[in-house]
Amino acid sequence: MAASPTAGVPVCIDDFEAIAKSTLPAATWGYYTSGANDEDTLRDNREAFRKYKLRPRILRDVSKVNTTTTILGKKARTPLCVAPCAMHELAHPDGEIGTSKGQPIYQKQPLFISTEDINGSIVNQPKMAVADLGSVMILSTYSTKALEKVIAANSNPDTHYWFQLYVYKERGISEKLVRRAEAAGFEALVLTVDAPVLGRRLLDARNRFNPPPYIRLENFIEGSATGDGTLDKSESETFGETFGNRGDAGLTWEEGIAWLRSITKLPIILKGVLTAEDTELAVKYGCAGVIVSNHGGRQLDGVLATIDALPEVVEAANGRIEVYMDGGVRKGTDIIKALALGARAVFIARPILYGLAYNGEAGAKLALKILQDELESGMALSGCRDINDINESLIHFPGHQPQPRRLGYYPSKL
Ligand SMILES: Cc1cc2nc3c(=O)[nH]c(=O)nc-3n(C[C@H](O)[C@H](O)[C@H](O)COP(=O)(O)O)c2cc1C
Numbered sequence: 001m002a003a004s005p006t007a008g009v010p011v012c013i014d015d016f017e018a019i020a021k022s023t024l025p026a027a028t029w030g031y032y033t034s035g036a037n038d039e040d041t042l043r044d045n046r047e048a049f050r051k052y053k054l055r056p057r058i059l060r061d062v063s064k065v066n067t068t069t070t071i072l073g074k075k076a077r078t079p080l081c082v083a084p085c086a087m088h089e090l091a092h093p094d095g096e097i098g099t100s101k102g103q104p105i106y107q108k109q110p111l112f113i114s115t116e117d118i119n120g121s122i123v124n125q126p127k128m129a130v131a132d133l134g135s136v137m138i139l140s141t142y143s144t145k146a147l148e149k150v151i152a153a154n155s156n157p158d159t160h161y162w163f164q165l166y167v168y169k170e171r172g173i174s175e176k177l178v179r180r181a182e183a184a185g186f187e188a189l190v191l192t193v194d195a196p197v198l199g200r201r202l203l204d205a206r207n208r209f210n211p212p213p214y215i216r217l218e219n220f221i222e223g224s225a226t227g228d229g230t231l232d233k234s235e236s237e238t239f240g241e242t243f244g245n246r247g248d249a250g251l252t253w254e255e256g257i258a259w260l261r262s263i264t265k266l267p268i269i270l271k272g273v274l275t276a277e278d279t280e281l282a283v284k285y286g287c288a289g290v291i292v293s294n295h296g297g298r299q300l301d302g303v304l305a306t307i308d309a310l311p312e313v314v315e316a317a318n319g320r321i322e323v324y325m326d327g328g329v330r331k332g333t334d335i336i337k338a339l340a341l342g343a344r345a346v347f348i349a350r351p352i353l354y355g356l357a358y359n360g361e362a363g364a365k366l367a368l369k370i371l372q373d374e375l376e377s378g379m380a381l382s383g384c385r386d387i388n389d390i391n392e393s394l395i396h397f398p399g400h401q402p403q404p405r406r407l408g409y410y411p412s413k414l
């Protein structure tokens with residue numbers, strides 16, 4: 001874990017986290033940071049990356065590194081994407097619009113953050129001499145800015161918006177959200193399937209976490225400028241209770257996925273797949289992709305870290321659908337390891353919230369820029385010019401090809 005920032009300006013994601021911890025109200029910090037129960041999975045998500053070591057190649061021309069790829073067949077300028085997170089306004093009034101506008105722009109050159117940047121200019125005013133960069137942002141059903149506003153705030157055609165969906169017992173609520181997402185220009189629906197009930201988050205229970213009154217779940221505000229939904233939360237319910245009372249824990253492959261497919265032509269991505277068996281079913285039920293995710297350790301505690309579950313899912317998908325991952329990604333080399341193990345794209349959640357908490361839109365931009373810079377420098381240092389150069393041969397893991405050589409293996413004359 002990196003030390004906390006010395007001059008107050010974050011230079012890595014752990015710095016943002018340390019600042020968020022000391023500045024956010026305790027209950028918000030608790031909601032953002034915590035996992036379920038003992039938080040074993042929360043910890044494992046990060047720790048597991050360390051087991052996979054890199055096998056860099058040398059003396060390849062890496063004077064230019066290109067992170068362009070395709071996601072669901074559409075051009076993306078980087079495989080670094082934004083996962084859905086409820087209530088960005090808890091971090092900063094810019095909310096999801098700040099995240100959205102923060103996403104497409106980053107400074108293409110120089111590759112590394114300069115002293116000048118560290119001294120502040122990029123923090124307060126991200127440089128505009130930048131190449132626009134686009135990838136995917138998934139907007140949560142529980143966003144604090146209405147879905148129409150978030151998509152309208154972006155002008156970069158290379159940025160793709162997907163809408164994350166929870167299915168409610170009152171299907172009409174979910175159907176309305178689907179219709180609005182379609183009309184607004186969202187390109188895919190991300191159905192979160194690891195939360196039939198809410199995980200037991202002890203910190204939230206102790207804090208009796210409830211968003212402050214100024215927080216509006218704009219996708220549900222009836223009669224607002226853009227919202228026409230009907231899910232309003234009663235005063236006495238906590239956020240978690242609302243979720244438990246309205247969400248449909250009875251959802252199944254046969255009925256639920258078939259229902260969703262029957263009401264939309266948008267591609268459906270399942271978020272929260274951890275096994276080969278469910279990957280096979282996702283293919284069978286016509287899903288376009290799966291996100292290997294354990295909800296950032298917030299749902300079932302004790303499941304595999306996502307980087308450990310990824311190879312099984314990639315193997316089962318066998319190129320038939322795209323496989324993405326999220327969970328514990330905090331460094332450029334984490335992204336490289338996930339891509340090397342077969343992820344098409346990688347999503348981040350808490351780093352964005354910490355970026356927003358630091359400085360709104362500019363903070364979200366800075367967090368993304370740091371990760372993108374780390375991805376590019378990591379690729380250069382591994383001898384990868386192109387995303388397609390990142391493959392399994394970059395990974396060393398005990399039991400994984402190539403096998404580690406035991407001491408004494410080499411002939412003594414060498
Ligand atoms: C505060 C918070 C809110 C979240 N809200 C949602 C949500 O509304 N929908 C969803 O599918 N996942 C949600 N997630 C899960 C993330 O999309 C993602 O799976 C996970 O946090 C990734 O791990 P990371 O935070 O380590 O990057 C949330 C996560 C956090 C931390």
Ligand SMILES: CCCCC(=O)C(=O)O
Pocket residue numbers: 086142195198239240243295298
């Ligand atoms: C109340 C749950 C919705 C947001 C969410 O998915 C999370 O907090 O993890």
